Amino acid sequence: MLNGLSIAPAMHKMFALPRDTRFSELGRRLRLRLLIALSISQACWWTAVLIGLVNSTLRRWTGM
Numbered sequence: 484m485l486n487g488l489s490i491a492p493a494m495h496k497m498f499a500l501p502r503d504t505r506f507s508e509l510g511r512r513l514r515l516r517l518l519i520a521l522s523i524s525q526a527c528w529w530t531a532v533l534i535g536l537v538n539s540t541l542r543r544w545t546g547m
Contacts, residue, residue: 486527490520 493516497509506514 486520486523490516493517493520 493513496513497504500509506517509517
């Protein structure tokens with residue numbers, strides 16, 4: 484949730500740009516902010532997947 488809130492100002496800047504603007508045409512700081520948000524998002528999703536996998540595996544092993 485905090486990642487989404489932190490990226491809101493960058494999204495407002497992107498919505499002000501023309502639709503056909505490429506990622507490489509964005510400013511360096513905006514690109515960096517988007518890449519950091521992407522990395523945080525991916526890390527959180529994969530962590531949640533791993534926690535779920537470990538949880539279901541441990542339940543099967545312990546017979547719960």
